[in-house]
Amino acid sequence: MKKEDVPQDPGALGKVTKEVCYATDKDGKYTKALSSGWEVKINALDLAWEDIEERVKAAKQKVLNNEASPVLFFMERRLMDMTTIAAYTGFWRWQIKRHLKPGVFKKLSAKKIKHYAGAFNVSVEDFINMNVHED
Amino acid sequence: MKINFEHKQAAHCENGVTTSLLQFNGIKKITEPLAFGIGAGLFFVHLPFVKINNGPAIAFRSMPGLIFKGTCKALGIPIERKKFSSKEKAEKILLERLEAGQPVGCQVGVYYLTYFPKEYRFHFNAHNLIVYGKEGDDYLVSDPIMETATKLTSYELERVRFAKGALAPRGQIYYPGKAPEITDEQIAVAIKKGIRKNIFYMLKIPGNVVGVKSIANTGKKIKKWREKLGLKTAGLYLAQLVRMQEEIGTGGGGFRYIYAAFLQEAYAFLPKPELLEISKMFTQSGDLWRTAAVQAAGIYKGRIGTQRDFDQMGDYLIEIAEVEKMAFKALANIKW
Numbered sequence: 001m002k003k004e005d006v007p008q009d010p011g012a013l014g015k016v017t018k019e020v021c022y023a024t025d026k027d028g029k030y031t032k033a034l035s036s037g038w039e040v041k042i043n044a045l046d047l048a049w050e051d052i053e054e055r056v057k058a059a060k061q062k063v064l065n066n067e068a069s070p071v072l073f074f075m076e077r078r079l080m081d082m083t084t085i086a087a088y089t090g091f092w093r094w095q096i097k098r099h100l101k102p103g104v105f106k107k108l109s110a111k112k113i114k115h116y117a118g119a120f121n122v123s124v125e126d127f128i129n130m131n132v133h134e135d
Numbered sequence: 136m137k138i139n140f141e142h143k144q145a146a147h148c149e150n151g152v153t154t155s156l157l158q159f160n161g162i163k164k165i166t167e168p169l170a171f172g173i174g175a176g177l178f179f180v181h182l183p184f185v186k187i188n189n190g191p192a193i194a195f196r197s198m199p200g201l202i203f204k205g206t207c208k209a210l211g212i213p214i215e216r217k218k219f220s221s222k223e224k225a226e227k228i229l230l231e232r233l234e235a236g237q238p239v240g241c242q243v244g245v246y247y248l249t250y251f252p253k254e255y256r257f258h259f260n261a262h263n264l265i266v267y268g269k270e271g272d273d274y275l276v277s278d279p280i281m282e283t284a285t286k287l288t289s290y291e292l293e294r295v296r297f298a299k300g301a302l303a304p305r306g307q308i309y310y311p312g313k314a315p316e317i318t319d320e321q322i323a324v325a326i327k328k329g330i331r332k333n334i335f336y337m338l339k340i341p342g343n344v345v346g347v348k349s350i351a352n353t354g355k356k357i358k359k360w361r362e363k364l365g366l367k368t369a370g371l372y373l374a375q376l377v378r379m380q381e382e383i384g385t386g387g388g389g390f391r392y393i394y395a396a397f398l399q400e401a402y403a404f405l406p407k408p409e410l411l412e413i414s415k416m417f418t419q420s421g422d423l424w425r426t427a428a429v430q431a432a433g434i435y436k437g438r439i440g441t442q443r444d445f446d447q448m449g450d451y452l453i454e455i456a457e458v459e460k461m462a463f464k465a466l467a468n469i470k471w
Binding site: 001012013015016017018019020021022023024028029030032038039040041043044045047048049051079080081083084087088 | 144145146167168188189246250251252253254255257258280281282299300301303370371374375377378381382388389392393395396399400414415418421422425428429431432435436
């Protein structure tokens with residue numbers, strides 16, 4: 001890539017920092033250049049977030065329909081997969097799978113609920129009621 | 136307490152930490168491209184049957200820590216590295232090292248990294264930064280991705296050092312040990328070692344999960360994605376490929392340019408004209424990766440999306456695999 005071709009499109013990262021990249025000068029020699037962002041990857045990131053928002057919305061609907069527990073909603077909202085949630089809560093995967101069922105969830109001890117709320121970085125009340133605040 | 140340490144920005148976090156720490160230890164000739172090349176940083180892996188963030192498990196980098204390890208080892212510099220089960224002990228040792236005047240590399244998770252934009256905060260646990268002091272409750276942080284040095288409170292630093300999940304850092308700290316002066320001759324030897332190791336990674340590992348064969352194999356898979364996954368999911372998969380390829384800290388196309396820069400810099404230590412010619416091949420590969428990313432964006436933005444467009448996308452990767460195969464073979468053929 002030539003230095004003059006280094007993309008300078010506005011994106012989320014560009015608000016915080018420019019990125020270093022390596023590009024060639026007029027003699028073909030590599031030098032460092034700064035890029036504020038590239039539309040192609042900004043679009044890719046936007047798409048990833050659109051997908052996450054859809055998943056969060058679908059999870060919320062499932063909880064409202066009594067097909068899943070708030071654990072599913074916060075897993076999606078906190079971008080967690082089974083490995084991550086198991087590591088943060090200390091529960092086994094099979095336990096978490098059970099806790100995703102609304103019937104099982106309702107009988108969970110206050111201690112376990114607190115564990116989940118802690119892992120999702122929300123208060124117990126917000127956890128049970130699926131309240132979200134910008135953070 | 137503040138160590139007299141100069142923050143430097145880099146294209147990739149681990150290159151940046153390695154370069155800055157080695158320069159601090161007096162090895163001034165080390166640059167980011169040299170650290171990347173000596174540490175054999177060019178990589179490609181596509182794990183079958185595994186998904187990351189609901190998409191394909193593709194990475195353009197080797198396991199975290201290998202660039203630092205490879206670069207130090209090839210230069211004959213000892214490595215200090217520690218993981219912790221206790222948060223208190225992790226902070227105590229960090230403070231001890233800082234008191235002793237040693238800036239420290241830390242592996243961290245980015246999900247709770249407060250100075251990162253929200254859009255970039257996924258559960259990715261192999262980010263690297265340097266801590267070089269403490270003022271009040273704030274740790275002074277040199278994150279190679281950022282233009283300027285930054286800060287984290289002791290709580291914020293503890294939270295990212297003890298992020299959990301895949302590749303959990305477990306408070307890991309690392310830094311190069313003291314070494315006698317490194318000569319140009321030693322750097323030349325390290326460059327050759329790094330190149331040989333990278334040839335192994337990209338050409339010699341059996342199977343088609345790692346290296347240039349894996350790139351071609353991914354190309355073949357992409358051609359089937361439209362039919363197999365439907366246009367929408369196929370688009371999400373391609374977006375994930377581009378993010379793994381071009382985003383900060385991962386770098387696919389960008390990595391090819393760093394490798395091309397490495398070969399140019401290597402020429403100063405080992406005047407083989409082939410190095411400059413092969414550098415151009417990596418530039419060509421980097422350009423092709425970018426062309427492929429533009430094609431992928433056309434698909435996930437919905438501008439294009441026929442089977443022919445997916446075939447074209449797959450063919451780009453197959454072509455890249457061919458270019459990189461030729462380049463590494465040419466490197467293997469250099470008579471040192």
